[in-house]
Amino acid sequence: EAGVTQFPSHSVIEKGQTVTLRCDPISGHDNLYWYRRVMGKEIKFLLHFVKESKQDESGMPNNRFLAERTGGTYSTLKVQPAELEDSGVYFCATRGGSTEAFFGQGTRLTVV
Amino acid sequence: GDSVTQMEGPVTLSEEAFLTINCTYTATGYPSLFWYVQYPGEGLQLLLKATKADDKGSNKGFEATYRKETTSFHLEKGSVQVSDSAVYFCALRDNAGNNRKLIWGLGTSLAVNP
Numbered sequence: 001e002a003g004v005t006q007f008p009s010h011s012v013i014e015k016g017q018t019v020t021l022r023c024d025p026i027s028g029h030d031n032l033y034w035y036r037r038v039m040g041k042e043i044k045f046l047l048h049f050v051k052e053s054k055q056d057e058s059g060m061p062n063n064r065f066l067a068e069r070t071g072g073t074y075s076t077l078k079v080q081p082a083e084l085e086d087s088g089v090y091f092c093a094t095r096g097g098s099t100e101a102f103f104g105q106g107t108r109l110t111v112v
Numbered sequence: 113g114d115s116v117t118q119m120e121g122p123v124t125l126s127e128e129a130f131l132t133i134n135c136t137y138t139a140t141g142y143p144s145l146f147w148y149v150q151y152p153g154e155g156l157q158l159l160l161k162a163t164k165a166d167d168k169g170s171n172k173g174f175e176a177t178y179r180k181e182t183t184s185f186h187l188e189k190g191s192v193q194v195s196d197s198a199v200y201f202c203a204l205r206d207n208a209g210n211n212r213k214l215i216w217g218l219g220t221s222l223a224v225n226p
Contacts (some may be wrong), residue, residue: 002156004155006155009193017118030166031212033213033214035162035214035216037219041218042116042216042217042218042219043201043203043216043219044212044216045213045214045215048211048213050177050210055210056211056213059213091155091156093156095212096119100158100161101212102147102158103155103156103157105154105155106155106156
């Protein structure tokens with residue numbers, strides 16, 4: 001069974017540009033989470049989808065971040081325009097009804 | 113709000129040494145507690161968990177006991193190996209509600225030398 005897959009693994013963009021991160025969940029996992037780890041700080045929750053619906057987006061830093069999960073399958077997280085402080089590792093995790101969350105390898109975003 | 117405090121690293125040990133990574137938490141309810149590990153170049157993996165007070169989670173020679181009286185969940189291993197070199201994260205999950213998001217510690221980097 002394929003695990004949680006994230007694309008790209010690493011992205012370097014200039015300040016002001018747009019970047020879109022993608023997460024492909026484990027098949028059948030309705031719950032999808034985005035987390036972020038900024039260097040030197042703890043991993044922080046960003047938001048939670050149940051199927052295509054946003055269950056909790058209280059961790060989204062500001063309106064430059066937009067997450068979608070069309071059709072309840074893969075999810076994208078778009079940052080527009082990117083700022084230097086957006087640099088970090090973005091993790092996606094998915095969970096079935098009674099399982100613990102499985103994490104992807106993360107996308108390392110560097111904004112220069 | 114809920115929080116996790118984890119001992120800062122990096123921790124450097126020789127092979128076969130005893131490992132302890134301290135983790136304490138603050139929570140209003142009855143959280144579940146976790147240790148995750150991130151090996152170089154890989155994603156986060158669940159190492160072990162405990163869901164209620166006095167539970168002991170164990171996996172790959174690692175252990176941690178949920179201590180409600182001291183609000184702690186310290187990670188231990190009796191004899192570390194070079195392959196244990198990784199970053200270890202302590203986390204809690206508030207079991208109230210349907211969100212089940214994780215609250216994380218800072219992470220502790222462990223390097224084991226041969």
